[in-house]
Amino acid sequence: MLSLDVDINRGRFRLEARVEFEEGVSGLFGRSGSGKSTLLNVIAGVIDPDRGRVVLDGETLFDSEKGLCVPSHRRRIGFVFQDSQLFPHYTVKGNLLYGWKQTPPRERRFKLDDVVDLLAIGHLLDSHPRRISGGEKQRVALGRALLASPRMLLLDEPLAALDQSLKEQILPFMRRVRDELGLPMVYVSHSLPEILYLTDQLTLIAGGRILGSGPLHTLLDAEQIRSEDRLGLDNSLAVTIESHDAEGGCTFGIFQGRRLALPFRSALMPGDRVYVSVHRTEVALGKSFVEGLSIQNQLPGRIVSIDSAGDSVQIVADVGVLLRAEITQRAYRDMALREGDAVNCLIKATSFSYLTLDEGDEKAARSLDRSVIEMTSQVH
Amino acid sequence: MMLTEEEISALLLSLKVSLWCVAVTLPPGVLLGWVLARFQFAGKAVIEAVLHMPLVLPPVVIGYVLLLAFGANGWLGYWLAELFDIRVAFTWKGAAIASAVMGFPLMVRAVRLSMSLVDPRLELAASTLGAGRLRVFLTITLPLAAPGILTGAILSFARSLGEFGATITFVGNIEGETRTLPLALYTYTQTPGMDEPAVRLVLISLAVALVALVASEILGRRAESRLLGE
Numbered sequence: 001m002l003s004l005d006v007d008i009n010r011g012r013f014r015l016e017a018r019v020e021f022e023e024g025v026s027g028l029f030g031r032s033g034s035g036k037s038t039l040l041n042v043i044a045g046v047i048d049p050d051r052g053r054v055v056l057d058g059e060t061l062f063d064s065e066k067g068l069c070v071p072s073h074r075r076r077i078g079f080v081f082q083d084s085q086l087f088p089h090y091t092v093k094g095n096l097l098y099g100w101k102q103t104p105p106r107e108r109r110f111k112l113d114d115v116v117d118l119l120a121i122g123h124l125l126d127s128h129p130r131r132i133s134g135g136e137k138q139r140v141a142l143g144r145a146l147l148a149s150p151r152m153l154l155l156d157e158p159l160a161a162l163d164q165s166l167k168e169q170i171l172p173f174m175r176r177v178r179d180e181l182g183l184p185m186v187y188v189s190h191s192l193p194e195i196l197y198l199t200d201q202l203t204l205i206a207g208g209r210i211l212g213s214g215p216l217h218t219l220l221d222a223e224q225i226r227s228e229d230r231l232g233l234d235n236s237l238a239v240t241i242e243s244h245d246a247e248g249g250c251t252f253g254i255f256q257g258r259r260l261a262l263p264f265r266s267a268l269m270p271g272d273r274v275y276v277s278v279h280r281t282e283v284a285l286g287k288s289f290v291e292g293l294s295i296q297n298q299l300p301g302r303i304v305s306i307d308s309a310g311d312s313v314q315i316v317a318d319v320g321v322l323l324r325a326e327i328t329q330r331a332y333r334d335m336a337l338r339e340g341d342a343v344n345c346l347i348k349a350t351s352f353s354y355l356t357l358d359e360g361d362e363k364a365a366r367s368l369d370r371s372v373i374e375m376t377s378q379v380h
Numbered sequence: 381m382m383l384t385e386e387e388i389s390a391l392l393l394s395l396k397v398s399l400w401c402v403a404v405t406l407p408p409g410v411l412l413g414w415v416l417a418r419f420q421f422a423g424k425a426v427i428e429a430v431l432h433m434p435l436v437l438p439p440v441v442i443g444y445v446l447l448l449a450f451g452a453n454g455w456l457g458y459w460l461a462e463l464f465d466i467r468v469a470f471t472w473k474g475a476a477i478a479s480a481v482m483g484f485p486l487m488v489r490a491v492r493l494s495m496s497l498v499d500p501r502l503e504l505a506a507s508t509l510g511a512g513r514l515r516v517f518l519t520i521t522l523p524l525a526a527p528g529i530l531t532g533a534i535l536s537f538a539r540s541l542g543e544f545g546a547t548i549t550f551v552g553n554i555e556g557e558t559r560t561l562p563l564a565l566y567t568y569t570q571t572p573g574m575d576e577p578a579v580r581l582v583l584i585s586l587a588v589a590l591v592a593l594v595a596s597e598i599l600g601r602r603a604e605s606r607l608l609g610e
Contacts, residue, residue: 073507073510073511074510075508077508085501087505087520098519099509102510102515148508
C-alpha cells in the first residue's frame, strides 16, 4: 500500500494531496493540468515535494521532517511514460534488459522470455526503437519497466499518444499484466473509459487536490464530485444492466430503481455494472409526462437550480441524482420554469454513451491468448 | 616530394602536441560541458565568461599570461617544478598547454550543445530503472552526446594544429622542441630563399587538415547512425 501526504507549491501551481493507493490497480483520473502527472513524479522520486511524507509498504520514501528522500533509482518503482522514452542507442532487447541488469539476481522477479511472451514483442528484439510503431514502443516500455522488478508500476497516460485502434490493441496487454503479475499499479489518464477498462478503483484529482477515492459508483453518489466541472462527470450514471432487446435495438439498465433504455450492446451481461453519461445539451425538459414520443426515457424530478446567465440556461433537476440540462433562453422563457417546479427529463436512448469501452475491445480482450504464463515467481 | 628532417620533425611535433592537447582537454571539457548543460547555479555566467576568454582575446595575450603563470618564476611553474620536476615553459608540453587553453572553449561549446540536446526524460527513465547518477551519465548521457563530443575533440585538434600566437609567445620557436608546423612555416617565410620548403609545409598542412576532416566526418556519421539505430 502506498500512502502520500504531500504539498507542492510552485508559484501558480499548487498540489495538496493526501491519498492512499491500495493493492491492485488504482486509476488516477483528472483533466490535464490537474496535477496527476506531478503526483506520479512525486511517487517515483523525480520531483521532491516541499512538505510531506511518501510511504510504500511501510518503507518511508520521503519525509520532509526527517529530511529523508530515497533517490528514484533506489525506489524500485517502475514508470511508463506517455512517450515511452526508449533509449535510442539500445536495441529493443537492450532496452528491455537495461533495468534487469541493474537488479541483483536474487531480486529479479521476471524472465526476459516470459515478459516478451506476455507482451508479444519477440519479433522486435533486435530492432531499434526508431523502427517500431508507437504501440510496440509502449509495449516495450512496459516490458522494460517490468524487467526492472519494480514493487509497483506507475503508468503516466501510457496510451495518450496513440490513436484509438492502437489503444484498443494495447489495453488487453495492460489487463494481462494486471491479471497475471498482480503488481500494484497506478494508472493515470484523462480518459475514463481507459481507466474503467482496468479498474473501478478511482482517485479523482482536480486543481491539485484529491477530490475522492473509491469505486466510481460510490464517487458518483457525491454531488460535490458530480458538480465538479473540471472532472466532467456531471450526468454520469452508474447503471446495472437488466436485459437486452435485440429487435428493439436497445439495452435496458436499472438506475436507482428506474428502467433506462440505453444503446444496444450485446456484450454486456445482465447484472453488469456500467457507467453511462449524457451530455447536458442532450437532456430535454417537459413539464409533464409526454405520450407518443420517440424519446424512450422520461425521468421525473424537480428543478433545484437555474442559471440563466449567458446564451443558454443551465438547469439542474433532482431525479434521484442531480441531472444537468442545457436549454436555450427561448425555451426557458416559453416554459416559464422556476426553481421547485416538477419537470420530466427527456433523454433519447442513443444520447447515452457508455463510459466503459465498447464491444470491440471486450472481444479483443477475450480473443487474446489467455494462457497463463509461468513467471519465475508470482507477485502479490 | 622529399621532406627534410626538419620538416618531418615539425610535422610529428605538431601531431604530438595536438593529440596531447585533445587528450588533456577531453575529460574536463566533457565534465564542464555537462555541468553547464544540466545545472543552474550562482556564478555560472562568470564561468562562461572566463571560459570564452581565449576566443576573444588576442592569442598573444593568452601566451603571455601563460608565460607569467608557468614560467620559472610564475606560481604554477614554480609549483610544478618543485613538486614534480616538470618544466613546461619553452618545451613541447607548454605548446600542448597553449593549444589546450585556446581550444578548450570550442570543445566545451560542442559538448555542452550535444548534452543539452539529450532529453533529460531519458535520464529520468534510466533512473527509475535503477541506474544511479554515474551509470545514467555513462550509459545514457555520454553515448547520446558522443557525436557532439567527437566534434568538440576534432575542433580542439584542428585549433591546436593551427595554433600560433599563444605558442610562440609562451614557448618560443625552438627547433625540435616547440617548432610546430605553423611556426616552421613562419620561420621559412622570414628567411630569404626558403620559398620551396615553405610551399611543402603548406601542402603538408593541407593534407593533415584534409585527413582530419574526412576522418571526423566518417567517425561522426558512424556514431550518429549507431545512435539512431540505422
